[in-house]
Amino acid sequence: xxxxxxxxxVDLSPYMGRESKDGGGRLTVLETGLKAVYDNLNGRxxxxxxxxxxxxxxxxxxxxxxxxATESSLRNIEVxxxxxxxxxxxYEAIHSxxxxxxxxxxxxxxxxxxxxxxxIGLFKATEKLKYNRNLVVITSSDAAVDVELxxxxxxxxxxxxLDISLVINMVEAAExxxxxxxxLEYASKLGGQLVDAxxxxxxxxxxxxxxxxxPIAMYxxxxxxxxxxxLDSADPQNDDQFTLSFDVCVYPAAKIExxxxxxxxxxxxxxxxxxxxxxxxxxxxxxxxxxxxxxxTEANDYEEDEQQAPPKLVDEEEDDAFERPYTxxxxxxxxxxxGFKYSTYDFIAxxxxxxxxxxxxTDPGISICAFIHQSKVPYGMLTEASNYVIPSRxxxxxxxxxxxxxxxxxxxxxxxxxxxxxxKQLTVLFPVKLQTGPTSVVYGFIQVRLPFREDAKMxxxxxxxxxxxxxxxADGEDNPMAKFLPNEEELDLMKRFITxxxxxxxxxxxxxxxxxxxxxxxxxxxxxxPFPKDDDDRVNQRTFLQSSPALAKYTAxxxxxxxxxxGKDYHxxxxxxxxxxxxxxxxxxxxxxxxxTINGVNNNRSLDQLSAKLIEELNVEYVKKVTSDGSKRRRxxxxxxxxxxxxxxxxxxxxxxxxxxxxxx
Numbered sequence: 001x002x003x004x005x006x007x008x009x010v011d012l013s014p015y016m017g018r019e020s021k022d023g024g025g026r027l028t029v030l031e032t033g034l035k036a037v038y039d040n041l042n043g044r045x046x047x048x049x050x051x052x053x054x055x056x057x058x059x060x061x062x063x064x065x066x067x068x069a070t071e072s073s074l075r076n077i078e079v080x081x082x083x084x085x086x087x088x089x090x091y092e093a094i095h096s097x098x099x100x101x102x103x104x105x106x107x108x109x110x111x112x113x114x115x116x117x118x119x120i121g122l123f124k125a126t127e128k129l130k131y132n133r134n135l136v137v138i139t140s141s142d143a144a145v146d147v148e149l150x151x152x153x154x155x156x157x158x159x160x161x162l163d164i165s166l167v168i169n170m171v172e173a174a175e176x177x178x179x180x181x182x183x184l185e186y187a188s189k190l191g192g193q194l195v196d197a198x199x200x201x202x203x204x205x206x207x208x209x210x211x212x213x214x215p216i217a218m219y220x221x222x223x224x225x226x227x228x229x230x231l232d233s234a235d236p237q238n239d240d241q242f243t244l245s246f247d248v249c250v251y252p253a254a255k256i257e258x259x260x261x262x263x264x265x266x267x268x269x270x271x272x273x274x275x276x277x278x279x280x281x282x283x284x285x286x287x288x289x290x291x292x293x294x295x296x297t298e299a300n301d302y303e304e305d306e307q308q309a310p311p312k313l314v315d316e317e318e319d320d321a322f323e324r325p326y327t328x329x330x331x332x333x334x335x336x337x338x339g340f341k342y343s344t345y346d347f348i349a350x351x352x353x354x355x356x357x358x359x360x361x362t363d364p365g366i367s368i369c370a371f372i373h374q375s376k377v378p379y380g381m382l383t384e385a386s387n388y389v390i391p392s393r394x395x396x397x398x399x400x401x402x403x404x405x406x407x408x409x410x411x412x413x414x415x416x417x418x419x420x421x422x423x424k425q426l427t428v429l430f431p432v433k434l435q436t437g438p439t440s441v442v443y444g445f446i447q448v449r450l451p452f453r454e455d456a457k458m459x460x461x462x463x464x465x466x467x468x469x470x471x472x473x474a475d476g477e478d479n480p481m482a483k484f485l486p487n488e489e490e491l492d493l494m495k496r497f498i499t500x501x502x503x504x505x506x507x508x509x510x511x512x513x514x515x516x517x518x519x520x521x522x523x524x525x526x527x528x529x530p531f532p533k534d535d536d537d538r539v540n541q542r543t544f545l546q547s548s549p550a551l552a553k554y555t556a557x558x559x560x561x562x563x564x565x566x567g568k569d570y571h572x573x574x575x576x577x578x579x580x581x582x583x584x585x586x587x588x589x590x591x592x593x594x595x596x597t598i599n600g601v602n603n604n605r606s607l608d609q610l611s612a613k614l615i616e617e618l619n620v621e622y623v624k625k626v627t628s629d630g631s632k633r634r635r636x637x638x639x640x641x642x643x644x645x646x647x648x649x650x651x652x653x654x655x656x657x658x659x660x661x662x663x664x665x
Contacts, residue, residue, distance in 0.1 A: 003051040005126055006134040007119040008037060010098060011112055013060045015142040017100035021172055022198040030100055033138040033171045036200045042559035044086060046260045053131075054086040055079065055122055056094055059115040060101050066118050069110075074118070076101075076109035082122050092566045112139055113147030113155075113186075120158045133164045135192075141176040145186050156190050166192025169200055219250035219418050220392065223366040246401075247392040248366065250418070252385065253446060259551060260558065269571060283333060286326040362417045362424060370413040377411060377428055384449035389429060390442055402443040405431040416447065426450045493617055557584050 016030040027035070044052065057066075061078035068074050080097065081090050110118070116137060123133050159166060168187050173180045173196040180194070187194040222245040264277040338350045366389070391398045405411065412429040429445040561583045565573055576582065 003049070003053070003129075003131050004134065005053040005055075005123065005131040006136065007055045007057060007122055009057045009059060009112065009115050009119050009135070009137045010034070011059050011137075011139040011143055012099070012101045013105065013143065014100065014102050016140055017102065021175065022196075022201070028100070029140045029142075029171045030098070030138075032201070033140070033169055033197050034098060036169065036197070037136070037138065038563050039559060041086075041091060042562045043555070045088060045091065045562050046555065046558055048086075050085050052086060053084075053126075054090075054094075055082050055119075056098075057115050057119045057122075058097065059112050060105060060109065061097075062101050062103070068118055068121065072108050074110040074114055075106070077115050077118055079118065079122070095566050111146040112137065112143055113145065113151060116147075116190075117151060117155055120155060120162070120164065123162045123164060127162060133162055135159075135164050135166045137166075137168045138171075139168070139183075140171045141173055141179045141183075144179070145182045147186065152186065152189050159190055159192075166190050168192060168194045169197050170194060171197040173197070217249045217251055218387065219248075219364060219366070219416075221248070221365055222246065223248045223368065223389070223414075225368050246395060246398045248389050248398075249392050250366075250416075250447065251388040251390070253388045260555065267570065281333075283331045284328045285331055287329055288324045288326045290324070359421060360423075362421055364417050364419050364422070366414050366416050368412045368414045368429070371405070371410050372413060374409050374411055374430075381450050382428070382448045384451055386449075387447040388434070389445035389447050390434070391444070399443040402431040402433075402445070406433075412445070414447075416449070490617055493613065560584065 010030075010033075012030070016033070017028055020027050020029045020032040022032050041054070044054070056079070058078040058080065059076070061076050063078045064075050065078045065080075066074060067079075069077065078097075080094055084090060116135070119135055123131075123135075126133070158164075166187065168183060170180065170183060173183075173194070184194045224243045224245040226243065265274045266277050267274050339347045340350055341347050411431065414427050414429055416425045416427045417423075418425075427447050427449045429447050432444060432446050434442040434444055564583055573579075
């Protein structure tokens with residue numbers, strides 16, 4: 001994976017200190033423009049890469065610190081962190097300097113365009129190194145494009161030579177059409193893009209970033225059509241020679257974001273010293289001794305209990321009846337044989353020969369087993385990692401297959417085995433065209449794994465279609481459960497909520513649904529900055545965009561803590577009585593359904609209000625899980641009564657999850 005070198009050019013002019021119309025009346029223009037920057041930097045703090053480089057070029061700063069400054073030009077341009085690793089200390093120093101300079105501009109100081117030239121000069125030190133070079137400009141529609149034409153041409157040539165990605169993040173771009181047009185022309189000449197800060201900040205909530213992936217093929221081999229399972233093999237002697245196949249490569253497209261790995265430290269309040277906490281696991285067994293009987297009555301009761309031997313529902317170690325003395329014997333890791341417990345008292349040792357004989361042998365490959373219409377694909381199940389499937393070499397037949405599936409609006413259902421002896425994955429192949437250049441297109445598939453195995457049904461869920469029956473009256477007055485039935489208004493409200501959550505509604509449809517711009521997802525790196533593209537580039541995101549509500553909430557809390565921790569003592573920060581309200585809660589009110597995280601690809605922005613109304617009308621509240629009181633049951637208790645009152649797995653009105661046969665009907 002390539003290293004990142006990002007330079008931010010920030011305008012600190014006086015107009016950046018006024019109240020921003022895009023900030024909802026709570027943020028200044030500078031704070032609105034830096035919101036996406038801080039989110040990106042906080043994310044880099046969580047997933048630190050020592051090879052990445054971050055630099056800031058401050059325009060209209062109170063200090064002049066750049067290599068190109070003279071007494072009469074390029075004054076008040078300050079460069080911070082040009083060639084240093086991005087650490088927390090460096091971040092704190094940068095954060096303290098991102099403050100508006102209220103002094104008026106002077107003739108000798110540099111403009112934003114000249115600050116861009118200074119920023120481009122920082123990249124020349126990495127000209128012969130492998131870096132992803134990114135340049136981000138933060139300014140406002142109040143700023144003028146004060147750049148001479150020769151300077152623009154020189155900047156454009158340098159950006160092309162160094163392969164720099166340029167983004168101009170403009171606050172209140174919609175407020176001044178003429179000024180936005182000037183900046184758009186300037187960005188076009190430099191080969192960059194101009195985005196509105198309001199759209200960039202909105203994308204942070206409604207479209208989470210994707211994980212960077214390495215351009216390494218996870219599978220290279222044939223993609224076959226319905227081969228004989230008895231003959232399908234990677235061995236040419238045993239392979240089915242009569243099936244149609246294409247040589248393809250499978251690359252990762254969008255992987256599920258993993259939980260940030262954190263390190264635990266112990267901090268001494270008195271000395272302030274920190275020490276890393278190390279975990280060490282110890283293993284032991286309990287050797288029980290015979291129970292000592294103190295009197296005749298206890299001996300008779302103990303003997304009677306042993307003779308009755310009622311059904312055992314808990315492990316021996318957890319039952320109070322086995323309060324016998326024992327000795328703890330330490331066991332070294334690995335000094336045991338793995339086993340499988342298939343009943344209360346019976347175990348079977350899992351040896352290496354037994355494990356090999358019980359393992360289902362599979363060969364790597366892709367086998368298409370069916371074609372179905374796109375409307376039959378359950379998009380709610382597209383939660384696994386997705387891959388690109390492209391031909392190994394140009395093939396007219398392969399391109400014709402993809403084009404035919406696009407015209408018929410169908411997708412392929414296939415089995416996929418990435419490597420030998422791996423499990424068979426049931427996947428859906430969406431036909432797409434990958435835009436690799438201005439005029440070049442590659443036909444391929446987006447492959448998404450369905451979250452259930454082909455030969456098993458996963459999970460049993462309560463029925464959602466069960467209706468309460470009356471006791472013979474038409475109006476249901478005699479029904480004791482009638483008060484729980486929703487009225488027409490509540491049903492209509494719920495229908496609106498379900499429709500707004502539907503990923504297949506019209507507001508999510510786009511004309512070029514099968515065209516995937518390579519700037520959205522690439523086989524090299526994802527976007528370095530969460531800026532939105534044009535409307536015609538946001539295509540078919542629901543097919544392969546990963547979103548985890550729990551992970552998004554967890555990461556957002558970490559970012560919020562990092563962003564608000566600068567300049568504060570550690571003990572004061574973590575021991576604050578209002579820590580949760582200050583650092584973990586959002587500025588805006590949330591709802592039970594967490595719309596912004598659960599449905600990150602939905603473009604409907606009115607879901608928050610709809611969810612809040614639904615909660616109020618239906619009196620929705622959190623239900624605490626019922627847990628046992630922790631008291632242990634003795635052998636002498638009424639075990640039969642307890643056993644009869646237990647909920648059995650096969651009882652209740654349940655519906656099973658969708659099966660492959662149901663999908664192909």
